[in-house]
Amino acid sequence: MSSGGRGRSISVKDKWKKTKWLLSDRVLRNYVPETKPFTSLSLKRMIGRYKMVYFKPTTGSGGNGIARIVRASSRKFQVRKDRNTYAATSASLFGRLKAIARGRRYLLQKGIYLKACRGRPFDLRMTMQKTAKGRWVPTVMFVKLGKPGKVVTNYHQGGKLALVDGTLRRAGYTQARTNGYKRLMKMLGMRTARCFDRRSKRFYELGLDIALDRSGRLWILEVNTRPNFTALKSLADKSLYRTIVRYGRQYGRTR
Known part of the structure; x- marks a missing residue:
């Protein structure tokens, strides 16, 4: 504090x-909404449970650094951050999010429509x-x-x-x-x-x-x-x- x-x-x-x-x-x-610290295990659980998940920096304001993960099919996902949309598979999603995080701590939160x-x-x-x-x-x-x-x-x-x-x-x-x-x-x-x-x-x-x-x-x-x-x-x-x-x-x- x-x-x-x-x-x-x-x-x-x-x-x-x-x-x-x-x-x-x-x-x-x-x-x-269900919220977890970002790890490979919590990611697996959250994307298995929800069609949409938000990826949020643990610190930060103004909506900066936030990405949205949407399941497109059983093994394919769309990651949207700012104006960019990336395709990812179950296998590549964790790596894609780690690249967005750039070493910063992140949270995963159930997406609300x-x-x-x-x-x-x-x-x-x-x-x-x-x-x-x-x-x-x-x-x-x-x-x-x-x-x-x-x-x-x-x-x-x-x-x-x-x-x-x-x-x-x-x-x-x-x-x-x-x-x-x-x-x-x-x-x-x-x-x-x-x-x-x-x-x-x-x-x-x-x-x-x-x-x-x-x-x-x-x-x-x-x-x-x-x-x-x-x-x-x-x-x-x-x-x-x-x-x-x-x-x-x-x-x-x-x-």
């Missing part, structure tokens, strides 16, 4: 460490922040609409931010269903915040990346301890950005 100074929220970059924290919670573990809105797959962000009195509050939630063809939905990878209500309405959900999802996201946010609080009281902000799959189920893809604020400026509705900055000022973060 590293600290940016007094009053600043500490940051944990290790995605595997944060995943293990979530898995230790009896409620949250039901919302975490994201719900789409007008052809753009999306996931959701739930931001948790602490008040000056140290109480966790669910402050803002929004949608990250992926750029068609991209492996991830991140803003810095060509994604676009949008509001939750309008996006879910356009994706075919009623307002009642949308409200149910928002309540569930807040519950997951509060539960995650308390889970992280048990590890350190020096977390003041968290950003949960939450997937909504095509069957309507929510999944926690990962938790960011240094969530991006500036992308919210891209929304026409500036109230979300103002809210997140107002809370951020209480623990020394202004942008």
